[in-house]
Amino acid sequence: MNEVRRHSVYFVDQMxxxxxxxxMIQKGEFVASYGARASxxxxxxxxxxxxxxxxxxLLKE
Incomplete structure (x- = not known):
């Protein structure tokens, strides 16, 4: 059995x-987050x- 190994590293700029x-949050707008599970x-x-x-x-929980 052939085994393929991939060595990839990537960086995502969080901002x-x-x-x-x-x-949108800074402007005080309503936001909703929707999408596929685990996205x-x-x-x-x-x-x-x-x-x-x-x-x-200051954040309210």
């Missing part, structure tokens, strides 16, 4: 990935929340 979401919706929200907290925004 580029969450940019539109982050901008990164929660990850993007978590990243946006982290960035907002880092910039000293």
């Amino acid at each position: 580029e990935a969450i940019g539109p979401l982050y901008d 990164g919706k929660s990850t993007r929200v978590d990243q946006a929340m982290f960035e907002l907290e880092r910039r000293v925004y």
Whole structure:
């Protein structure tokens, strides 16, 4: 049996990935995240929340 190994490493700029979401939140707009299961919706929200907290925004849970 032949085994194929791929060694790929990539980097995703978090601000580029969450940019539109982050901008809408900063403007006070309503946002909704939808998409396929396991497509990164929660990850993007978590990243946006982290960035907002880092910039000293107060978040309600």
